[in-house]
Amino acid sequence: GGTVRITARRAGSSLHIGVANPVDADMASIRSEGHGIGLSNVRQRLSGAYKHEAGIQWGRHDDSFGVDITMPAQTSEQGE
16 A cells, blocks of 8 residues: 655646655665656657656655656647
């Protein structure tokens, strides 16, 4: 089990999305590396859609793993 926390906020013309989930403290000594394929795909898609106006960062902070995405905020009028 676990809890996934999702946040979103608009700051001016940017949208910031965060996703975080806890890391099992008992697994802290075991280094489990994924291949990063999903995160790499998201980075490529953001770059293709928004060029330098978007980005993604990820990492482990204390007892959680988080992903932060920044991209241009769009209103419904802009998306039409």
